[in-house]
Amino acid sequence: MKIVVCVKHVPDIQSERTIGDDGRVVRDGGDGTLNELDENAIEAALVLAETHGGEVVVLTAGPADAVDAVRRGLQMGADEAVHVLDDALAGSDVFGTAAVLAAAIGLVEEEGPVDLVVTGMAALDGLTSMLPAALAAELGIAQLTLASAIDVVEGSDGTRVTVRRELDHATEVLSAMTPALVSVTDQANEPRYPNFKGIMAARKKAVTTFTLADLGIEPAAVGSSGSRTRVLSATARPARENRVLITDDGEAGRTLATYLVDNKLV
Amino acid sequence: MSGSPAGPVLVLLDHTADGMLRPAVLELLTLARGLAPDAVVEGAWVGGDPGPALGELGEQGLVSVHHLDVGVAEPHLTPVVAQALGALVTATGARLVLGVSSFENKEVAARLGVATGAGVVTDASGLELDDDGAAVADKTVFAGTWNTRCVVTAPVAVVLLKANAVQAEPASLVTSPAVVEHVVEIGELALRQTLVERTERAGSGRPELGAAQVVVVGGRGTNGDFGPVEALADLLGGAVGATRVATDEGWIAHDAQIGQTGVTVAPRLYIGAGVSGAVHHRGGMQSAGTIVAVNSDPEAPIFEIADLGIVGDLFVVLPQAIEELRRLRG
Ligand SMILES: Cc1cc2nc3c(=O)[nH]c(=O)nc-3n(C[C@H](O)[C@H](O)[C@H](O)COP(=O)(O)OP(=O)(O)OC[C@H]3O[C@@H](n4cnc5c(N)ncnc54)[C@H](O)[C@@H]3O)c2cc1C
Numbered sequence: 071m072k073i074v075v076c077v078k079h080v081p082d083i084q085s086e087r088t089i090g091d092d093g094r095v096v097r098d099g100g101d102g103t104l105n106e107l108d109e110n111a112i113e114a115a116l117v118l119a120e121t122h123g124g125e126v127v128v129l130t131a132g133p134a135d136a137v138d139a140v141r142r143g144l145q146m147g148a149d150e151a152v153h154v155l156d157d158a159l160a161g162s163d164v165f166g167t168a169a170v171l172a173a174a175i176g177l178v179e180e181e182g183p184v185d186l187v188v189t190g191m192a193a194l195d196g197l198t199s200m201l202p203a204a205l206a207a208e209l210g211i212a213q214l215t216l217a218s219a220i221d222v223v224e225g226s227d228g229t230r231v232t233v234r235r236e237l238d239h240a241t242e243v244l245s246a247m248t249p250a251l252v253s254v255t256d257q258a259n260e261p262r263y264p265n266f267k268g269i270m271a272a273r274k275k276a277v278t279t280f281t282l283a284d285l286g287i288e289p290a291a292v293g294s295s296g297s298r299t300r301v302l303s304a305t306a307r308p309a310r311e312n313r314v315l316i317t318d319d320g321e322a323g324r325t326l327a328t329y330l331v332d333n334k335l336v
Numbered sequence: 337m338s339g340s341p342a343g344p345v346l347v348l349l350d351h352t353a354d355g356m357l358r359p360a361v362l363e364l365l366t367l368a369r370g371l372a373p374d375a376v377v378e379g380a381w382v383g384g385d386p387g388p389a390l391g392e393l394g395e396q397g398l399v400s401v402h403h404l405d406v407g408v409a410e411p412h413l414t415p416v417v418a419q420a421l422g423a424l425v426t427a428t429g430a431r432l433v434l435g436v437s438s439f440e441n442k443e444v445a446a447r448l449g450v451a452t453g454a455g456v457v458t459d460a461s462g463l464e465l466d467d468d469g470a471a472v473a474d475k476t477v478f479a480g481t482w483n484t485r486c487v488v489t490a491p492v493a494v495v496l497l498k499a500n501a502v503q504a505e506p507a508s509l510v511t512s513p514a515v516v517e518h519v520v521e522i523g524e525l526a527l528r529q530t531l532v533e534r535t536e537r538a539g540s541g542r543p544e545l546g547a548a549q550v551v552v553v554g555g556r557g558t559n560g561d562f563g564p565v566e567a568l569a570d571l572l573g574g575a576v577g578a579t580r581v582a583t584d585e586g587w588i589a590h591d592a593q594i595g596q597t598g599v600t601v602a603p604r605l606y607i608g609a610g611v612s613g614a615v616h617h618r619g620g621m622q623s624a625g626t627i628v629a630v631n632s633d634p635e636a637p638i639f640e641i642a643d644l645g646i647v648g649d650l651f652v653v654l655p656q657a658i659e660e661l662r663r664l665r666g
C-alpha cells in the first residue's frame with residue numbers, strides 16, 4: 071500500500087503569531103513547526119504501512135523552511151519526502167494548495183499507484199479544515215474525513231477503508247474502497263516521537279523538490295494572484311479592558327453573582 | 337455597504353432528521369435579509385421534506401425554499417450536499433451562498449469551491465457587501481488574537497458564519513414560502529463513499545453548545561464532578577462545555593469539547609471552572625463576549641484573557657454563586 075501524507079509547516083501555536091501588511095501569516099519567525107495534527111496523520115499512515123505493508127511518502131507545499139515538516143515526517147519513519155517549493159506559491163488559498171498537492175500526488179503516482187492520501191483535520195494556522203475535502207475533490211477520490219478511528223480491510227475485490235467520525239450532532243461511520251483520502255483527528259492516535267534510529271535514518275533520506283513547472287501549473291493560477299479571497303485588513307485584537315482578578319476571601323461566589331447581575335449577563 | 341449581489345442569496349438550511357431547522361440558521365436568514373435593501377433571500381434544503389420548517393421560515397420572510405431531492409443518495413454525505421448545492425447555484429445564478437460554520441459545511445464549501453470556482457470564507461463573525469456587491473467577511477484567527485477582514489474576489493462567494501454572529505430576529509412581513517422542487521442527479525464521484533451508520537445524538541435538554549448564549553465549562557479541576565458546572569449552567573439557561581482533558585477522561589461526552597479540535601463557541605458569557613486556558617482551548621472560546629474564570633492557580637493562563645478572574649476553589653465559589661444568584665433573583 072502506498073500512502074501519501076500531506077503535512078504543513080505552521081507558526082508554532084505557542085508563539086506570538088502575526089499577520090503582515092500583505093495580509094499573510096508571517097512565516098519567518100523561525101519558530102515554525104510541523105502542524106501538530108499532521109503528526110496524527112503521519113502516525114496513522116505509519117501504523118497502516120506497518121500493519122498492511124507498504125510505504126509512506128510525506129508531502130508538503132510551502133516555503134524553504136517547510137522542509138522541516140517533511141524532515142520531521144522522515145524522522146518519525148516515513149520512507150520518502152516531497153517538497154513543492156516555488157516562490158509563486160506564497161499567498162495560495164485552499165484551492166491553489168489543493169491543485170498543487172493533487173498535481174504532486176500525480177507525479178508520485180508515476181512510480182506506482184497511491185492507495186491512500188492522509189491529512190490532518192486542520193492546520194492550526196488558518197484552521198479552515200477545508201483542504202482535505204478540496205483535495206479529495208481535485209483527485210476525484212473518496213473522502214473519509216475527520217476520522218477518530220480507521221479500519222483497513224484487504225479483500226479480493228480491493229481494499230476497503232472504514233472510519234468513524236464525531237460531528238457536532240452525530241457520530242458517523244463512513245466507508246470506501248481505495249483510492250481514498252482520510253483526514254484524521256487528534257483522537258485517532260498518539261503520535262510517536264522520533265527515536266535516535268529514526269533521526270539517523272532520516273539523515274540519509276533525500277527530499278525530492280518539485281517546482282510549479284514540474285507540476286505543469288501556471289504560477290498565476292496559484293499564490294496570491296490565484297487566490298479567491300484577499301485580506302483587506304488584519305489587526306491584533308486589543309487586550310480586554312477592565313479586567314479584574316480577585317482571590318477568594320470567602321465572598322468570591324457572591325461577587326461573581328453580583329458581577330453577572332450588574333453586567334446584565336443573567 | 338452595500339451593492340446587491342446579482343441573483344439570490346442562497347442560505348443552506350441545516351436541519352435535523354425530523355425536519356426542524358438548526359437554530360443558527362435563523363441568524364443567517366436575519367443577516368441575509370439585512371445585506372442589501374433589495375436582497376432576495378432563498379433557502380436551500382437538501383434531502384427530506386422541508387414541510388415542518390416552513391412556519392419558521394415564513395417568520396423569516398422567506399419567499400421560496402429550493403428542495404433538492406437527491407433521490408437514493410444519502411443527503412448527509414457532504415459530497416452529495418455539495419453537488420446538489422452546486423447544481424442550484426448554476427440554476428439560480430446565485431453569487432452568494434451562506435451556511436453555518438460546521439465541520440460538515442466546511443467540506444461542502446470546499447467541494448463547492450472546487451466545482452464552481454467559488455471563493456470561501458469559513459468561521460466568519462460578520463458579513464457585508466461592498467459597493468460592487470462583493471462579500472466582505474470578518475474573521476478572527478490565531479486563537480482569537482487577530483481580527484481580519486477579507487473580500488471574496490471570485491464571482492461566487494460562499495461564506496460560513498459562526499453561531500451568534502448576529503441576533504436572530506423575525507422579519508417584519510411573515511410569508512408562506514413556496515417550495516421549489518429540484519431533482520438532482522448525483523454523480524458517481526459523490527457516491528464513492530458510503531454512510532454505513534449515523535447516530536444522531538439525543539438533545540441534552542440544554543441549549544446547543546455551539547449556539548448557546550451562556551456556556552459553563554469544566555476542566556480537569558472538576559476532577560470528574562461536573563455537578564456545580566451543570567447546576568450553574570442550568571440556572572443561567574446555558575450549555576455545558578468541557579476541555580479535552582475532561583472529555584478524554586470520559587467525564588463528559590466528546591461533543592462537549594471546546595477548542596481548536598472541538599466546538600468553537602462565541603457566547604455572550606463564558607464561565608470556565610478548573611480550566612487552565614491552554615492555547616488549544618482558547619482557540620475555541622476567545623471571542624466570547626465576557627469571560628469569567630475560576631481557578632485555584634493564580635498563574636493559570638486563562639486569567640490573561642478573563643474579564644473576571646477568581647483565584648479560588650470551584651467547589652466553593654460555584655455553589656456560593658448559585659446560592660447568591662437564586663437569592664438576588666428572589
Ligand atoms: C493537537 C491538540 C489539540 C488539542 N485540542 C484541544 C481542544 O480542542 N480543546 C481543549 O480543551 N484542549 C485541547 N487540547 C489539550 C490542551 O492542550 C490542554 O491539555 C487542555 O485544554 C487542558 O485542559 P484543562 O484546562 O482541563 O486541564 P489542565 O491544563 O490540567 O488545567 C486544570 C486546571 O484546573 C485548576 N484546578 C484544579 N483544581 C481546581 C479546583 N478545585 N478549583 C479550581 N481550579 C482547579 C488547575 O489549577 C489547572 O489550572 C489539545 C491538545 C493537542 C496536542
Ligand SMILES: Nc1ncnc2c1ncn2[C@@H]1O[C@H](COP(=O)(O)O)[C@@H](O)[C@H]1O
Binds near residue numbers: 132171197
Ligand atoms: N501547504 C500544505 N502542504 C501540505 N499539506 C497541507 C498544506 N496545507 C494543508 N495541508 C493538509 O491539510 C490539512 C488541513 O489543513 P487546512 O484545511 O488548511 O486546515 C492539514 O492538516 C494538512 O494535512
